Amino acid sequence: MRDALKQQIVFALGMLFLATPAFGIIGLRPIPFTASISDTNYTKEQKAKVVEASKRIETIVNSDKFKQGVLDFSYQGKKKFVDTELTNEQVFNKIYEGAETLKPEVNHQMDIALTMYTGRTSTIGYTYPNVLRVWTNSKYHNNYGPCEIVGNVFHEWLHKLGFVHAFRYSSSRDYSVPYALGYMVETMCKNP
Numbered sequence: 001m002r003d004a005l006k007q008q009i010v011f012a013l014g015m016l017f018l019a020t021p022a023f024g025i026i027g028l029r030p031i032p033f034t035a036s037i038s039d040t041n042y043t044k045e046q047k048a049k050v051v052e053a054s055k056r057i058e059t060i061v062n063s064d065k066f067k068q069g070v071l072d073f074s075y076q077g078k079k080k081f082v083d084t085e086l087t088n089e090q091v092f093n094k095i096y097e098g099a100e101t102l103k104p105e106v107n108h109q110m111d112i113a114l115t116m117y118t119g120r121t122s123t124i125g126y127t128y129p130n131v132l133r134v135w136t137n138s139k140y141h142n143n144y145g146p147c148e149i150v151g152n153v154f155h156e157w158l159h160k161l162g163f164v165h166a167f168r169y170s171s172s173r174d175y176s177v178p179y180a181l182g183y184m185v186e187t188m189c190k191n192p
């Protein structure tokens with residue numbers, strides 16, 4: 001009797017373990033990915049674009065098309081991104097887990113904060129490694145549609161997950177995780 005109970009408990013714990021997202025069966029996404037983009041000084045119009053952009057990011061990251069795009073991504077005939085040791089599957093999992101270097105719990109959420117500034121330079125936005133905040137240049141963002149914001153914010157957020165790219169332009173830089181997937185989500189946003 002006792003043994004039967006013990007077995008049942010072990011079985012129940014095993015099922016719980018399997019049902020935990022971090023250990024879940026690869027391919028299934030039991031918890032939907034969400035995007036939490038906060039902004040400090042955005043105007044009503046700028047804010048509306050960010051709200052729309054975060055909805056689109058959620059739809060894209062939860063889609064099979066995005067997952068397949070990441071898994072199938074290749075550079076010079078190899079299924080690999082530039083400037084990362086991770087496999088494509090590990091890149092996808094890192095995005096889906098949403099564990100930022102500065103906010104490392106696995107919450108399946110994009111956590112990012114935006115502040116608008118007005119700059120005359122050609123800088124679209126900038127950030128620092130020690131904050132989850134990204135400063136966005138109104139010169140560009142006011143003319144951006146939601147899909148350009150999607151691409152830009154996603155690029156910056158990928159830095160917050162620890163992905164890097166070359167400082168200067170090179171033909172391979174477009175194959176880094178921030179550039180490649182920034183472009184990918186922007187394209188998917190424009191062609192849903």
Ligand SMILES: [Zn+2]
Pocket residue numbers: 155156159165178
């Ligand atoms: Zn970058």
